[in-house]
Amino acid sequence: xLKHKNTLLVLAFTVAIFSCPFFLNPxxxxxxxxxxxxxxxxxxxxxxxxxxxxxxxGHAAFFAVGAYTAAVLNTSYSIPILLLxxxxxxxxxxxxxxxxxxxxxxxxxxxxxxTIAIVEVVRIALVNNVFGLTGGSNGIFGISRPEFFGFSxxxxxxxxxxxxxxxxxxxxLFHMLEKSRFVRALNYIKNDEVAAEGSxxxxxxxxxxxxxxxxxxxxxxxxIYASKMTLISPESFNFWESVILFVxxxxxxSGSIRGVILGAFLIVGLxxxxxxxxxxxxxxxxxxxxxxxxxxxxxFLPPVPRKYATHKIKPGDETL
Amino acid sequence: MEFFFEQLINGLAVGGIYALIALGxxxxxxVMRLINFAHGDLFTIGSxxxxxxLATYAVTAYLGPFVGVLVxxxxxxxxxxxxxxxxxxxxxxxVRQADRLSAVVSALGASIFFSNLVMLIWGPRFRVYPEDxxxxxxxxxxxxxxxxxxxxxxxxxxxxxxxxYFFVQKTRTGTAIRAVAIDHGAARLMGINVNRIISMVxxxxxxxxxAAGVMVGLYYGQVNFTMGWSYGLKAFIAAVLGGIxxxxxxxLGGLLLxxxxxxGAAFISTAWKDGIAFIIxxxxxIFRPTGLLGERVADKV
Numbered sequence: 109x110l111k112h113k114n115t116l117l118v119l120a121f122t123v124a125i126f127s128c129p130f131f132l133n134p135x136x137x138x139x140x141x142x143x144x145x146x147x148x149x150x151x152x153x154x155x156x157x158x159x160x161x162x163x164x165x166g167h168a169a170f171f172a173v174g175a176y177t178a179a180v181l182n183t184s185y186s187i188p189i190l191l192l193x194x195x196x197x198x199x200x201x202x203x204x205x206x207x208x209x210x211x212x213x214x215x216x217x218x219x220x221x222x223t224i225a226i227v228e229v230v231r232i233a234l235v236n237n238v239f240g241l242t243g244g245s246n247g248i249f250g251i252s253r254p255e256f257f258g259f260s261x262x263x264x265x266x267x268x269x270x271x272x273x274x275x276x277x278x279x280x281l282f283h284m285l286e287k288s289r290f291v292r293a294l295n296y297i298k299n300d301e302v303a304a305e306g307s308x309x310x311x312x313x314x315x316x317x318x319x320x321x322x323x324x325x326x327x328x329x330x331x332i333y334a335s336k337m338t339l340i341s342p343e344s345f346n347f348w349e350s351v352i353l354f355v356x357x358x359x360x361x362s363g364s365i366r367g368v369i370l371g372a373f374l375i376v377g378l379x380x381x382x383x384x385x386x387x388x389x390x391x392x393x394x395x396x397x398x399x400x401x402x403x404x405x406x407x408f409l410p411p412v413p414r415k416y417a418t419h420k421i422k423p424g425d426e427t428l
Numbered sequence: 429m430e431f432f433f434e435q436l437i438n439g440l441a442v443g444g445i446y447a448l449i450a451l452g453x454x455x456x457x458x459v460m461r462l463i464n465f466a467h468g469d470l471f472t473i474g475s476x477x478x479x480x481x482l483a484t485y486a487v488t489a490y491l492g493p494f495v496g497v498l499v500x501x502x503x504x505x506x507x508x509x510x511x512x513x514x515x516x517x518x519x520x521x522x523v524r525q526a527d528r529l530s531a532v533v534s535a536l537g538a539s540i541f542f543s544n545l546v547m548l549i550w551g552p553r554f555r556v557y558p559e560d561x562x563x564x565x566x567x568x569x570x571x572x573x574x575x576x577x578x579x580x581x582x583x584x585x586x587x588x589x590x591x592x593y594f595f596v597q598k599t600r601t602g603t604a605i606r607a608v609a610i611d612h613g614a615a616r617l618m619g620i621n622v623n624r625i626i627s628m629v630x631x632x633x634x635x636x637x638x639a640a641g642v643m644v645g646l647y648y649g650q651v652n653f654t655m656g657w658s659y660g661l662k663a664f665i666a667a668v669l670g671g672i673x674x675x676x677x678x679x680l681g682g683l684l685l686x687x688x689x690x691x692g693a694a695f696i697s698t699a700w701k702d703g704i705a706f707i708i709x710x711x712x713x714i715f716r717p718t719g720l721l722g723e724r725v726a727d728k729v
Contacts, residue, residue, distance in 0.1 A: 163532065210714045216528055217463055221668060222713050224661070225706040232703040351536060358533050391544040397537025402522040405530040 125272060129265040137264040139380045141336070144271040145329060147372035148278050150356040151365065152325035155282075157354065158363035158411075159291055160318040161298030163216055165350050166223030169207075169230040170323035172345035174200040174330025176234065179248040179340050180241050189335045190254040193328050200327025201320045208319040212312050227350050234342035247341025254335045267336055274332065278325065279365055286365070294318055295363070295414075352376075359400055361407030370409055433572055435694045436687060441578045441647070443686020444585030448640040449663030450670070450678040451592060452633030458609040458673040459629050460524065465535040466515060467637055468660015469542035474508040474638025475651045476550050482558045493562050501584070501642050505635035512634030513627050520630075521623070539656075546653040554652045557645045581643050588639060589679050592632070596675055605629060609673065658702070662689075665709045671722025680721060 128140055149171060156164045174196035182189050211222045237244035254261045254270065261270050285291050293314050296304040305311045334340050352375060360371020375393075382389050400407075449471055456464045481487060481500055488496035519538045523530045562580065566573045596602035607615040608625045616622050644659065645651050662685065670681025685705060692704040712719065 163529065211710075214713060214717060217457075217461070217532075218713055218717055220463070220532065221664070222710055225665075225709045225713075228661070229703055229706045229710070232700065232706070236699045236703075355533065355536070358529060362529075387548055388544075391541055391548060394537045394539070394541030394544060397540065398519045398534050401526070401530040401534040401537065402519075405523065405526045 122276070126269075129268050134264045137268050139377065141264060141267050141271050143372050143376045144268075144275050145333060145336075146353070146356060146376045147369050148271075148275050148329050149326055150353050150360070150368045150372055151275075151278055151282055152322045152329065153353050154357050154363065154365070154368050155294075155322040155325075156318050157357050158368070159294040159298065160315060162315060162318070163220035164223045164319075164322075165220055165347075165354050166225075166227035166230075167322070167326055167353050168345045168347070168349040169223075169227040170200040170204055170326040171330045171333070171349070172227075172230055172234065172342075173203045173323075174327025175334040175340050175345070176242055176248070176330070177327070178331040178334045179251050182251050182334075183248055186252070188255060189252055189331065190256070193331050196331035197324040197327040200330065201324040204319045204323030205316065208316055212315050212319070224347060224350075227345070227347050231342050231346055234345070242342075245342060247339060247344075249339040251334050251338045251340070253338070254332075261335075271332060271336075274328075279369075282365055290314075290317075292414075298363075355397060359397070359407055361409040361411065364407070364409050364411035367407050367409035367411070371407070374408075430572060431694070434574075435690045437572070437574055437578060437582070439687035439690030440683055441582045441686070442690065443666075443683035444582050444589075445640045445643055445647075445682075446659075446663045446666045446686050447679045447682025448585050448588060448636045448643075449659060450666040450682045451589070451675065452637045453660075453664050454667040454670070454672055454675060454678040455605075455629045455633045457667070458675075459605065459626055460520065460531075461528070462520065462531045463535060463664070464520075464633070465532070465660075466519075466538035466542055467634065468656035468658075468663070469539050469546070470508055470512055470515070470634040470656070471637040471641045471644075471659055471663075472546055472651070472653060472656035473511060473542060474504050474634075474641030475645045475655070476546055476555070476641075476653075477507055477638070478504045478642035478645050479555060479557050479651060480550075482561060485558070488561055497562060497642075497646070501639050504638045504642050508638030508641070509631040509635035512630040515634075516627060516630040521626075543653055543656060546656075550653065552653060554650045557649050557651065559649065562646065577647060581647050584643065585640070588636060592636070593675065593679075595632075601625075601628065662705050665705050668709060668719055669712055671719025674719065674721050677719055677721035681719065684720075 125140075129137055132140070149167065152170075153164065153167045156162050156167075177199040178189055178192045178196045181187050181192055181195065207226055211219060214222060234242045234247075235245045242248065261267055293304070293309045296307070296309055297311055297314060301311055333344075337344075356371035356375050357368055358371075359375065360369070361367025379389050379393065382392075385392075449467065452467045452470070453464060456462060456467070478500060481503060487500050487503075490496070491499055515538055519534050520531065523534050562577055565576050567576055567579065568574075596605060604615070604620045604625050605628065607618065607620055608622055612622050615625075640659075641651075644655070663682065666681040666685040667678045668681070669685055670677025670679070672678075685708070688708065689701060689704055693701040696704070
């Protein structure tokens with residue numbers, strides 16, 4: 109029964125979202141596009157923060173590496189931006205592997221601080237035009253639009269279908285992964301790292317894979333972002349972007365796909381609705397974060413606890 | 429060589445300010461295992477409060493520049509300390525029993541709240557501190573020309589650190605603070621009121637941050653609502669460098685970071701000045717996560 113209700117809800121939400129372009133003006137479609145981008149980014153961060161329980165507040169660094177990879181290769185070698193999608197992801201994943209490897213043993217707060225430092229160092233490196241590739245504080249402009257078989261995506265509602273299809277694919281993949289042995293191991297690490305290690309989960313390895321996978325996805329979003337804006341600059345990848353992503357995951361419900369998407373709607377969407385209170389909205393946002401942690405620290409839609417039908421298991425059955 | 433010593437004194441003055449802010453981070457971390465992200469913004473509030481009080485010229489008119497500024501610093505310390513105590517009661521005490529993540533997000537929320545509060549009250553643009561409060565003269569010490577203000581900043585921060593060190597090491601309350609930092613439960617069994625000690629820490633830490641805020645205003649002459657972020661992060665790095673939770677460590681880390689930054693900007697590259705601090709942080713955490721003076725703590729299972 110519950111299962112049918114869930115399917116219906118997901119279906120209704122999907123239909124509602126994909127009918128948006130028919131009755132919203134371009135401004136609001138663009139807002140929805142931004143929500144979509146943040147949702148995908150937050151889902152990729154959810155791998156690290158939500159599933160594995162690592163305090164990672166430097167996700168904007170991976171996003172930046174993906175976006176800059178796409179921008180540099182596209183503007184210098186005019187490689188079609190859509191072909192660069194996996195390249196951006198791979199570059200971000202490689203970067204994540206290199207930076208996460210030496211720090212993966214750090215716990216809790218220490219990891220939080222190092223990841224903040226990483227995102228700041230990346231931003232400072234971009235501003236200082238490292239290797240002469242990143243265009244300094246002005247960034248890179250003239251990035252081309254994505255093209256599907258000769259059809260160029262440029263208007264907000266065209267980007268809407270591009271971004272939200274990508275989001276739908278991501279949700280599907282992550283939902284599938286959630287049931288896997290791999291994500292169960294990550295959840296184990298989140299709940300009790302020592303016990304996980306004791307049960308034969310290679311904690312450092314799994315943490316590293318979580319970082320690499322999350323970064324791969326963030327890098328691909330960087331590519332989409334670059335092609336949507338056609339101009340990127342270091343200020344788009346500062347520490348506050350990381351904080352926003354982190355807050356989306358935590359307030360929405362860390363470890364839950366629905367929660368993260370709801371979080372993206374609340375944190376990116378609500379400030380747009382309350383635009384007329386421009387000055388005070390961030391003040392309220394801060395106060396709301398405190399109130400939320402005091403009254404509902406698990407987030408709006410926390411993940412449903414795993415259930416195992418243990419009574420159906422017969423002796424001698426393969427269980428994992 | 430002269431240039432080197434000038435940079436050294438400059439670095440020490442800035443480092444003293446970092447150290448004062450770092451003390452707030454390290455004391456709070458010591459007793460609560462919490463990174464108080466709002467600490468940098470309390471520092472900003474101190475800076476703006478100092479500016480507002482100074483702008484009336486009331487304090488310095490009656491008491492003369494030196495005593496006036498001293499009284500001003502004490503006033504700001506009291507005000508920011510009270511804000512710190514309220515912050516702990518509202519945002520941190522209810523989440524103390526919850527997991528660490530909740531406390532971190534609550535602290536981030538408080539930080540966003542305070543920085544936007546400052547922006548709403550005093551406006552988003554740079555504000556200028558009243559000039560000519562302290563005489564702008566340079567002293568000649570051993571053949572070096574050193575601005576008086578620089579020496580005052582350094583001396584004031586050293587005196588404040590000295591008082592704090594004496595307080596924590598020699599008084600009963602200080603002993604209680606050290607006991608709470610080691611073990612809440614055991615401290616409670618010894619008859620220490622843990623809540624009161626935590627409030628005390630949230631009075632002292634932000635008060636020192638507020639003093640640093642006034643000094644930054646006087647030293648650089650202008651303040652902005654976002655400056656709490658950069659100073660806070662630097663001070664935090666200083667606290668980690670010295671060993672977080674360790675009070676002498678924060679003092680050493682602050683002074684050291686100030687000097688390293690000044691030297692880095694002077695001899696390596698100005699553009700990378702801010703990056704140096706972060707790279708030091710990453711290196712410290714990889715190779716010696718407990719900091720310079722921190723003790724190695726065994727894993728709790």
